[in-house]
Amino acid sequence: MTLNRRKFLRNLGITGSLLTMPAAILNATPLFKKGRIDLSTITLKGKVHSNGKGIPGVQVTDGINIVLTDKHGEYSLQSNATAEFVYISVPSGYAFPEEKGIAAFFRPLTKGNGVIKNDFSLEKLMTDDQQHTFVVWADPQMKSKKDVELLMSQSVPDLQALVKSYPKETLIHGIGCGDLVWDEFELFADYKQAVALSGIPFFNVIGNHDMDLEARSDDGSANTFKKQFGPTYYSYNRGAIHYVVLDDVFFVGAAKSYIGYITENQLQWLEQDLANVKPGSTIVLSLHIPTFTGAQRRAGKPEEIGGGTVANRKQLYKMLAPYKVHIMSGHTHFNDNWEDGNIMEHNHGTVCGAWWTGPVCGDGTPAGYGVYEVDGTDIKWYYKSTGLPKETQLRIYPKGKVKDAPEEIAANVWNWDSKWKVEWYEDGILKGPMEHRVAYDPWAVELYAGPLLPKKHKFVEPTLNDHMFFAKPSPDAKKITVKATDRFGNVYEETIG
Template identity: 75%
Template structure:
């Protein structure tokens, strides 16, 4: 997987303007206790398995990346702005964890000239070319009642999925942001949930995981970091290189943010990608989607500022040499788009409509994504909480959509352009259904109106691209909708 270029071993000294030499930092006395700490610190240590050093493992302080030498040792010149030293776990090794939270980092102590941090890895017993990951977007718990619902509904559902795989199957989770809803004391509920699931979870920061009292973006992730470590990092499993980024840029006031990737991260990402062979498969996770069809569906020229990543085209350019799947959350609807070698999966949420109803604003049931990996081949399904994996659409009787009184409709929530959606009238295939931008009628019934829903009145239905329509004859007795996904799986519902 890794193209271990020896020149990168030197990047730790030369790769960042922030890594200033000691002669500069000692040039004049400090004027106050609030100065940025640019004092140098030497990071060193060893990455090993059963006492044997592992060569070529990337080690970073979040600024620069170096590689371990033939003995597994590393040395990285850093400075007082660095918070963590951490590794990109190589393929073939178990993910270090504490209580099912991925633990691949050490916190760098302040006011020390040097810090030694070793990383102990465990060799996997099975080949990891084939593995699975799940994406939990937006658990977003506001109260203990929400935590209880997560533990009562979402956890048993994922436990059931895990049990459906062979006992030695390699499965990990990605918590795709908004792990709580500003109530940081509820992180205990999220941590308890993933621990009960029993698989290692890597975690993404969301806009509701930020410290709203911070005065700038720089301090907005302090609480999240105290629980989950760095907000951007990478790891490897099988032939896939996984990357996590922080794309929530805090503007200094509560609920005021944009989707944006800082130069600090992109500089680090340049170094990370330099180790990955062009043509490789990359899975990149972030909270705010890089792009969705929301603005187009609503007839607007521009995407909302906090709804997508402002500098996404710069990211796409960096990712151009690779095959990429982007995992995102945030929107509380399900949306897939694909262009060239990049595909984004904007997931429906674990909490549905903020724990208000069983479906998201577009009619997608509350749930999560399941991705099965075989080499560089990835197949996926959206798993609705409390429903069988085979449940992939919902059919509505004629007139349920008020703007289409003579038509039956169907919501095929994980649709993308490689699906085929047909309809049959009394067993006779009538061809493909017409796809139109529309509201899901159940979402309208649950969430539209000044008194609805009772729990969170801000929740409203959203327009979606995955509603399909057909006009049956007046004598029709049975209508069947048949949806075939890009992998040839067939799902049917009848009315």
């Protein structure tokens, strides 16, 4: 038998077996319909306009690919039925669309149509947005109506007062940096009310306590959040700044288990997004879990993959290399600033402090939020402690307060970074720089140390920080003054007698 004849008979055998198969299989009817992924093609179309006039060059995305509007402000994007939203990157020069304070830059996609049309109407700003301000509210994290009462009676009035302290025409927006609630999704309504009362639009970030813990994988863990706030990753623009929000909370499918990780879907989307941003531009990137902190170093432990930092952060840093970047994060309930090359990360003290148990976080940072003032590509910032004037940026402790240093005075300069200068005076005489050491804040120790404190949440413990400073005064010293100068030349002083 020749090779060709054997091949012919083998093919005939396959064909014969196919002929005996049920017609359903031959017609490729699926054996299992439930849970099938619908990959049918859809076309997203529409116009981005202001008073009917098209706006060219606006990014439009389905969360997978990005297109730009044409000269008429029109877009057409080939997508598929897995897409959940169509949304825009609001361009500079336009007001942020909002609904009761929640940024409304997206449209949910209704299934069943081959062509889905959505227009976006934007309002042109009357003032130059090169100068603007934004605030970062990390971890409001409300578990109960009592927590809501504290947010409404303390945090909301503080933010309202801050907004009023700026000239009326100042452009201010907020970033809710994750853990907007603490697993109690009915409290999203209270968070939204707080945002509405603030009087400024908020863009929101998903945190680990904003996830659906009953989801079987990460893909379904943001379903409730999306219904409340829209996409979990997106971008927008104001003035010369390009803002990006990412979801770095990766749910591993077991209750309350997650790691810090940015999915490939987001990274490929971000690659497209950054392709439209000029190298050298300033980017503000917000996510919940910090990409990195000094916590492991302070504790004398090696870095580990887990829920404290982002496992694939180095891949993110490579993508951000052409830009000047400020990363905004929360999650840790301590304040921590680090800077390396083109990147600075601001890991914020929290709105809720130590989970609404006391006035300070575990590192002694007062409950509060970050305030950032933008002028062109320059950004200046300070930490606003709830209920305290903006000039309060440090706390001094007399001798004996720090058990490990009984002969020294200590100062906690909570928003310190490596470009601050911290000096001390004894009875009006400058003694020089204070000694910078990793330590615990003594008030946090008093409030939270031990298995019985605090009563409300006994898991809270004081945490080591990088912003404690020490000096040893003379035995007969009568007055000690600490002067802290930030990188912008602002001077903050506190005195004890």
